[in-house]
Amino acid sequence: MNHMSDDEAQAAPPDQVQQPTPLDNEDFEKAASSPAGAADEASDQIAWADPNHAISLHNVTHRYQGKKALDRVSFVVEKGALHGFVGPNGAGKTTSLKLVCTLLQPQAGRVRVFGEDVVDNIRKVRTMIGFMPDHFSTYRQMTVNEYLDFFAAAYGLPPARRIEVIEQVLSLVDMNHRQNDLISGLSRGMQQRVGLARVLVNDPELLLLDEPASGLDPRARIELMDILRALRSMGKTIFISSHILSELAELCDAVTIIDRGEIRFSGRIGDLLTNPQNRHTLRFEFAPGSADMREALAQIEGVVSAEKSGEGAGYRVEFDPARLDANQLVVRVASLGVPLVSFSEDRRQLNEAFMDLTTAGVR
Ligand SMILES: Nc1ncnc2c1ncn2[C@@H]1O[C@H](COP(=O)(O)OP(=O)(O)OP(=O)(O)O)[C@@H](O)[C@H]1O
Known part of the structure; x- marks a missing residue:
């Protein structure tokens, strides 16, 4: 997924959020007539707005220049879960992540993070999420320390606190020893760890990780999975996308499978496997x-x-x-x-x- 650059993925102010394009009549009719449609929103409100759902997408449709990228997508991610998001190229994973990250606004349907609507409560939602894109598009000429300090400052942490937090997050990803190295000189696996450290700087409850294991060798992959398990045991909810279902099976409690903008399965991995x-x-x-x-x-x-x-x-x-x-x-x-x-x-x-x-x- 490479539609979102690293800098785009950071805390974009609300005025930079792509505004929704109105849907055509066909979309509204379908949304209203669907079993989980907009007409049911009021009656379903309690379930969909449950703060124990780290993420909920309810009947979300999104189009780019008239072409549908998401078609009445509904699923939830339970608080505290390690939840996989899998689909082939162009399935709609990045679009869904952008909606949860508040970088896009849904054209129809509701997206919530811990029960908070991403449109109505954009600032609150942004304090609760950390998004890691799948690549470093910029910042490669910064040291690890400079990079993390830049983001910690963007989150408004004072200098003394920044030093403390950087120590903590680097130790979580076992990278303290590379603090003064240039990001460009790090292996892909180490860059991913720095990316994770960056996401942890504001101590978000929900981590959104876009293809974090892509391009990693088997050892780096296993180490990354261990870090994610440790973060989950600290109470974080982790939503992780991938093209490869088997890559997530060992790690995740639950999985959502998306294809051509439609949800094909969402639930426990065991239920997917039991035919x-x-x-x-x-x-x-x-x-x-x-x-x-x-x-x-x-x-x-x-x-x-x-x-x-x-x-x-x-x-x-x-x-x-x-x-x-x-x-x-x-x-x-x-x-x-x-x-x-x-x-x-x-x-x-x-x-x-x-x-x-x-x-x-x-x-
Ligand atoms: N900014 C955009 N403008 C136009 N079309 C877009 C845009 N972003 C995504 N799309 C289209 O929307 C559909 C869903 O794309 P999306 O990036 O969400 O899928 P994805 O599952 O993340 O794919 P990949 O794994 O290949 O990154 C695709 O058909 C894609 O070409």
């Missing part, structure tokens, strides 16, 4: 080197199909719940006389889920 169609399928893994078990499994009363799964001695076993429940199936499989290593619910692979929910091609 309703696979509720009656279990995966069994026998000891390595075991004989082919397909026939033995298929002969169990109530088993509909038994297929090999993966390279080793794994099998997907589908059963008819009217004739057999999962416990009975496990007992029967365990008594086949071949050592059973594990059994589990058959869960969809993340990438498979992502591909199912999104469409091919770049917008």
